[in-house]
Amino acid sequence: MKGILRVLPVLLLFAGCSAETKSGYEITGSIAGPLEEGTQVFLRKSDENMRAIPGDTALISNGTFSFSGDAEIPELRYIFIEGVNAGIPVFVENGSINITAHRDSLGRAGVEGTPQNAYYSDFVEGTRQLMDRRNAINSEMQVAMQSRDTANMNALRDEFFELQGSALDYEKTFIAEHPDALISAMVLSRMLQSQSLPNAEIASLFKGLDESIQVSPLGANINSQISSQERTSVGAQAPDFSAPTPSGEVLALNDILGKVTLVDFWAAWCRPCRAENPNIVKVYEKYKDKGLSILGVSLDRNAADWINAIEQDGLTWHHVSNVRYFDEIAELYNVRAIPASFILDENGVIVAKNLRGESLEAKIAELLP
Numbered sequence: 476m477k478g479i480l481r482v483l484p485v486l487l488l489f490a491g492c493s494a495e496t497k498s499g500y501e502i503t504g505s506i507a508g509p510l511e512e513g514t515q516v517f518l519r520k521s522d523e524n525m526r527a528i529p530g531d532t533a534l535i536s537n538g539t540f541s542f543s544g545d546a547e548i549p550e551l552r553y554i555f556i557e558g559v560n561a562g563i564p565v566f567v568e569n570g571s572i573n574i575t576a577h578r579d580s581l582g583r584a585g586v587e588g589t590p591q592n593a594y595y596s597d598f599v600e601g602t603r604q605l606m607d608r609r610n611a612i613n614s615e616m617q618v619a620m621q622s623r624d625t626a627n628m629n630a631l632r633d634e635f636f637e638l639q640g641s642a643l644d645y646e647k648t649f650i651a652e653h654p655d656a657l658i659s660a661m662v663l664s665r666m667l668q669s670q671s672l673p674n675a676e677i678a679s680l681f682k683g684l685d686e687s688i689q690v691s692p693l694g695a696n697i698n699s700q701i702s703s704q705e706r707t708s709v710g711a712q713a714p715d716f717s718a719p720t721p722s723g724e725v726l727a728l729n730d731i732l733g734k735v736t737l738v739d740f741w742a743a744w745c746r747p748c749r750a751e752n753p754n755i756v757k758v759y760e761k762y763k764d765k766g767l768s769i770l771g772v773s774l775d776r777n778a779a780d781w782i783n784a785i786e787q788d789g790l791t792w793h794h795v796s797n798v799r800y801f802d803e804i805a806e807l808y809n810v811r812a813i814p815a816s817f818i819l820d821e822n823g824v825i826v827a828k829n830l831r832g833e834s835l836e837a838k839i840a841e842l843l844p
Contacts, residue, residue: 500569500589502542506535506556508578515557516540518567520550545569548691549591549657556581566591566657594656598649605642612638643671647680655685660693667700668811674704703809713738713823716804718772718795721782726770729823731793734766735842736819737835740810742774743784748814751831752788758836759792765843766821769793774813776800818842 514535533540549568561581576584619627717727741748773796775781818827
């Protein structure tokens with residue numbers, strides 16, 4: 476259930492999506508609650524770093540406001556009211572869009588009048604009951620923890636996991652039943668980022684989307700990520716790459732393949748990575764003479780930090796880094812968070828991913844008995 480509406484901040488520019496036949500858009504809003512005449516209302520979108528981009532401005536008059544313009548393509552924007560720390564998401568597309576809200580609960584605003592806003596309203600309404608139950612479970616869990624009611628805590632935890640499954644099922648069904656909805660693509664994009672579904676299932680849902688959604692910028696991005704994940708899925712040939720070593724020489728992955736090779740994405744600034752390093756050291760010392768090779772790929776920004784961390788943690792295997800944070804190597808392997816790792820066989824085929832602790836050692840022991 477967590478993150479069901481986390482898709483909202485994603486900026487969408489959907490080239491080729493159908494729009495209303497009416498020329499241009501008109502947004503009219505009615506806001507209840509205490510607001511002074513002349514209060515500013517902003518219609519804004521966000522850049523890729525989630526920074527607000529200045530847009531149109533209107534003024535409150537008798538509790539109402541309006542915007543108008545032309546939308547070449549449907550686009551997600553937000554309506555903000557001066558002095559109110561919340562926003563109303565709205566799909567701006569040609570046609571008449573009506574908004575009703577209360578100043579103190581903008582998150583429950585009603586947005587009607589065009590297809591994409593209707594789809595979004597349907598999606599939110601479908602998730603509302605699930606979200607309310609999630610919030611209730613969280614509250615009940617706090618009480619159970621304070622009273623040390625272990626039995627109730629376990630029951631609530633089981634219910635929470637069941638609720639997560641129900642939320643995922645709802646989202647999958649919604650996408651399948653609304654192939655021409657922009658919110659379907661947004662939800663699918665978030666699923667892809669969180670890897671909440673197997674890549675093959677995400678690819679199947681994507682193929683079921685309307686062609687106009689598939690060829691949109693977001694659709695193209697989803698398709699690219701699906702291809703990237705397929706490129707580094709278990710059973711795929713690990714893409715070769717090369718980068719500088721701490722001494723400045725260029726080293727390629729294929730140059731150091733062993734009977735088993737661990738490609739470990741990490742960084743000096745990554746606390747979970749540093750916490751896992753002692754385990755990797757233990758595994759390497761135990762299996763290096765049996766054919767285990769490790770290539771550490773640092774996503775550091777500072778070469779000195781990278782080199783010092785290698786020495787401090789006793790990482791005596793091969794290392795490379797472009798010292799450019801999440802660089803083209805991370806992109807090649809679809810690495811968006813670290814630690815991340817890939818285990819390769821002697822032919823460079825990926826046989827496992829993202830194993831740590833005892834799971835990592837167990838897999839290496841299986842491959843190098």
